[in-house]
Amino acid sequence: MLAPHPPGPSVHRGYSWPGLEKVSQTIYADGEEDKQAASSEDFAQQPNVWLPEDVLPGFREFTTRFYWRCFDAAKELLRALALGIGLDDEDFFLRFHSGVNNQLRLLHYPPVERERLARNEIARMPAHSDWGTITILFQDAGGGLQVEDPNQQGHFVDATPIANALVMNVGDLLMRWSNDYLKSTLHRVTLPTLAPSQDSGGEPSMTAPRYSIPYFVSPDPTAVIECLSACTDAQNPPRYPPVTQEEYRKVRARGQYL
Ligand SMILES: O=C(O)CCC(=O)C(=O)O
Numbered sequence: 284m285l286a287p288h289p290p291g292p293s294v295h296r297g298y299s300w301p302g303l304e305k306v307s308q309t310i311y312a313d314g315e316e317d318k319q320a321a322s323s324e325d326f327a328q329q330p331n332v333w334l335p336e337d338v339l340p341g342f343r344e345f346t347t348r349f350y351w352r353c354f355d356a357a358k359e360l361l362r363a364l365a366l367g368i369g370l371d372d373e374d375f376f377l378r379f380h381s382g383v384n385n386q387l388r389l390l391h392y393p394p395v396e397r398e399r400l401a402r403n404e405i406a407r408m409p410a411h412s413d414w415g416t417i418t419i420l421f422q423d424a425g426g427g428l429q430v431e432d433p434n435q436q437g438h439f440v441d442a443t444p445i446a447n448a449l450v451m452n453v454g455d456l457l458m459r460w461s462n463d464y465l466k467s468t469l470h471r472v473t474l475p476t477l478a479p480s481q482d483s484g485g486e487p488s489m490t491a492p493r494y495s496i497p498y499f500v501s502p503d504p505t506a507v508i509e510c511l512s513a514c515t516d517a518q519n520p521p522r523y524p525p526v527t528q529e530e531y532r533k534v535r536a537r538g539q540y541l
């Protein structure tokens with residue numbers, strides 16, 4: 284193993300093999316390890332785990348550049364969200380996000396038997412919400428990502444791939460900030476929507492592999508997330524107590540909700 288995932292389920296770095304997280308094959312990379320080590324203890328405990336440079340020349344440099352490019356796009360979204368929520372200060376969210384606590388994941392879902400996936404005997408990724416502020420997601424053309432209809436529990440709709448478009452998920456912390464005005468929806472990855480004949484020419488009883496790249500945008504660990512007054516009033520009091528990102532991450536890593 285050239286870039287092994289560190290022990291324990293809550294540290295997301297390096298290569299994570301199928302089954303480790305009940306997900307699939309993933310490579311995690313986080314921003315810039317120099318910055319992390321310098322910026323907080325937390326990141327010193329979670330240094331990146333890179334492949335040796337000669338195994339995949341340029342991977343580290345490219346991935347790091349891509350990480351910060353994604354953050355540029357995310358900052359535009361955070362500004363738009365601030366205005367959409369009704370804040371006067373479009374930079375409000377930026378003050379809580381230096382970018383070092385984001386996470387870039389390169390996901391590979393190997394081919395699986397269609398029947399078993401259809402019968403829910405295996406899941407590509409079970410239903411969950413993301414923990415951070417927002418997630419931006421790049422997905423291939425195969426389909427399979429579904430989002431729960433917030434008005435109809437248990438009813439999932441396809442997030443059909445659109446060429447050159449990214450998907451943006453609202454995470455739990457933006458839901459808390461906005462006092463449920465923006466919902467962090469449950470989503471999952473299931474059977475590809477592409478017909479077997481359109482798959483990449485493999486076995487018809489097997490799905491094609493799936494590739495996706497989520498970029499999780501999280502506040503800095505010490506940021507306090509508190510329901511915004513723009514989203515609360517007498518009829519709509521704050522639904523959540525203030526919490527730091529670090530506290531919330533730990534609670535969710537234990538499989539709990541606050
Ligand atoms: O692979 C996908 O499209 C979804 C990934 C996802 O939801 C996640 O990693 O949190």
Ligand SMILES: [Fe+2]
Pocket residue numbers: 411412413418470
């Ligand atoms: Fe997700």
